[in-house]
Amino acid sequence: MGPVACLKSVVPQVHTHRSLHAEDISSVAVLPGAKNVVLPKGDVYKSLQLLEVSKQILIENDRGGYTIPAKGLYPYQWNWDSALVALGWATLDEGRAWQELEKLFSAQWEDGLVPHIVFHQPSPTYFPGPEIWGSVEQPMGSTGITQPPVAAITVRKLYETALNKELALQKLKELFPKLLAWHRWFQSARDPENTGLVATLHPWESGMDNSPAWDEALYNVPVDQIPPYVRQDLGHVDSAMRPKQEEYDRYLTLLYRFRAVNYDCNQLYFLSPFRVTDLCTNSVLYRANLDLRWLANELGQDQIAEEVDGWIEKARSAFDSLYDEEGGLYKSKDQLTGELVTAKTSAGFLPLFARVASASQAADLAATLERWLNRVKHGIPSYDPESSNFEPLRYWRGPVWVIINWMITDGLRAYGYEDLALRVEADTYELLVSHGINEYYDPVTGAAAGGKLFSWTAAMCLAWLSKGDGAHSAAAH
Numbered sequence: 407m408g409p410v411a412c413l414k415s416v417v418p419q420v421h422t423h424r425s426l427h428a429e430d431i432s433s434v435a436v437l438p439g440a441k442n443v444v445l446p447k448g449d450v451y452k453s454l455q456l457l458e459v460s461k462q463i464l465i466e467n468d469r470g471g472y473t474i475p476a477k478g479l480y481p482y483q484w485n486w487d488s489a490l491v492a493l494g495w496a497t498l499d500e501g502r503a504w505q506e507l508e509k510l511f512s513a514q515w516e517d518g519l520v521p522h523i524v525f526h527q528p529s530p531t532y533f534p535g536p537e538i539w540g541s542v543e544q545p546m547g548s549t550g551i552t553q554p555p556v557a558a559i560t561v562r563k564l565y566e567t568a569l570n571k572e573l574a575l576q577k578l579k580e581l582f583p584k585l586l587a588w589h590r591w592f593q594s595a596r597d598p599e600n601t602g603l604v605a606t607l608h609p610w611e612s613g614m615d616n617s618p619a620w621d622e623a624l625y626n627v628p629v630d631q632i633p634p635y636v637r638q639d640l641g642h643v644d645s646a647m648r649p650k651q652e653e654y655d656r657y658l659t660l661l662y663r664f665r666a667v668n669y670d671c672n673q674l675y676f677l678s679p680f681r682v683t684d685l686c687t688n689s690v691l692y693r694a695n696l697d698l699r700w701l702a703n704e705l706g707q708d709q710i711a712e713e714v715d716g717w718i719e720k721a722r723s724a725f726d727s728l729y730d731e732e733g734g735l736y737k738s739k740d741q742l743t744g745e746l747v748t749a750k751t752s753a754g755f756l757p758l759f760a761r762v763a764s765a766s767q768a769a770d771l772a773a774t775l776e777r778w779l780n781r782v783k784h785g786i787p788s789y790d791p792e793s794s795n796f797e798p799l800r801y802w803r804g805p806v807w808v809i810i811n812w813m814i815t816d817g818l819r820a821y822g823y824e825d826l827a828l829r830v831e832a833d834t835y836e837l838l839v840s841h842g843i844n845e846y847y848d849p850v851t852g853a854a855a856g857g858k859l860f861s862w863t864a865a866m867c868l869a870w871l872s873k874g875d876g877a878h879s880a881a882a883h
């Protein structure tokens with residue numbers, strides 16, 4: 407049996423329009439369309455296996471038009487997970503990629519909010535589910551908070567790279583007003599004082615739930631008399647890797663306070679005892695606004711492009727207030743105290759992804775990142791590895807997230823830091839090959855942690871690591 411036939415018999419083939427065929431195998435180390443070669447040439451089998459496992463994960467986690475992040479641990483549709491997972495689907499089946507976004511936007515609220523979780527089907531394995539977000543009498547179909555708005559970035563990518571142009575234009579036309587309504591909601595509900603940057607009212611909204619960036623602001627939230635509850639996450643993942651009870655009590659306190667006013671977006675900003683300017687949300691939103699403006703131009707919607715331009719301009723100058731020159735990176739801010747947070751986290755590099763950093767800020771960020779990378783075996787740690795309370799295995803307090811590596815790499819490349827981008831890419835690839843497709847990884851040992859067979863990690867393998875898909879059209883300013 408020749409090597410090609412042998413590989414074909416070991417690697418399960420998934421029947422999609424871009425499945426690997428025998429004739430692809432000789433070129434797999436330099437995958438079709440690759441801009442940068444990140445897959446080691448001598449290791450074709452591992453590369454192939456990684457791709458096929460990634461496809462299988464998406465297929466296994468597909469619940470009919472939407473993808474759950476991981477079985478058991480996260481049994482519903484999550485907002486930014488889905489937008490990132492759609493990039494993975496696009497490499498297998500463009501129609502399915504568009505469907506992922508359609509399902510997400512099917513839960514959009516009248517005021518424009520796109521919820522952080524959509525409860526399409528009941529599940530006993532996650533807390534807090536619909537009965538907590540709503541009430542026993544009136545369960546809700548979603549949570550009443552949001553997450554970093556990746557969707558417009560995905561829509562542009564899907565549209566620009568589409569093979570089926572007709573479908574892409576149709577889907578763009580359908581999704582555009584919904585994206586616009588969500589981005590307008592960010593302006594009105596989360597920046598009612600017109601500062602240029604939006605507020606995040608719950609750590610779950612930031613996507614980096616128990617990042618040390620929230621410690622001070624979260625511990626200022628008084629714990630209310632909340633109904634007793636049983637956490638489900640600890641049944642799936644070791645408690646040493648998850649948020650602590652004191653943090654969960656505050657997550658729940660915020661939830662019940664928001665629920666008490668029926669998640670009224672006109673009130674939440676003013677009543678929430680937790681209100682921060684989150685770098686992740688603002689960087690993703692900034693980038694998403696660049697892409698929304700591009701999409702508006704594409705559709706000939708000049709007035710809307712101008713409106714979005716206004717948001718971009720305001721945010722650009724406001725971003726400078728988050729730059730910590732001494733620390734060599736950006737920091738989130740506690741809006742209620744007016745102070746920049748002390749923690750240096752991986753979100754501090756995301757203004758590169760946004761393209762909002764200046765050339766000299768980008769140079770500082772690259773230098774800081776290099777220092778961080780030299781301190782760990784596998785980058786990028788979610789928290790400064792030089793910090794005394796760095797925890798390589800606890801949620802967002804040290805571990806590596808592949809989606810964040812993708813965003814930062816994309817930014818590095820846009821600013822011309824190609825070598826650093828390649829270093830992170832190669833490192834990420836090595837992590838996945840050696841430790842599998844998990845939720846996150848220990849930056850010191852590389853050990854996989856959190857949920858297993860994780861959708862957005864699989865999607866990044868398909869959409870990024872197999873293609874070297876870093877350079878995107880939005881140029882650094």
Ligand SMILES: O=C(O)[C@@H](CO)O[C@H]1O[C@H](CO)[C@@H](O)[C@H](O)[C@H]1O
Binds near residue numbers: 475484487522613615
């Ligand atoms: O910990 C949790 O229960 C949930 C709460 O939303 O959050 C984690 O999982 C989500 C699904 O993957 C991600 O979207 C978040 O970024 C991540 O922090």
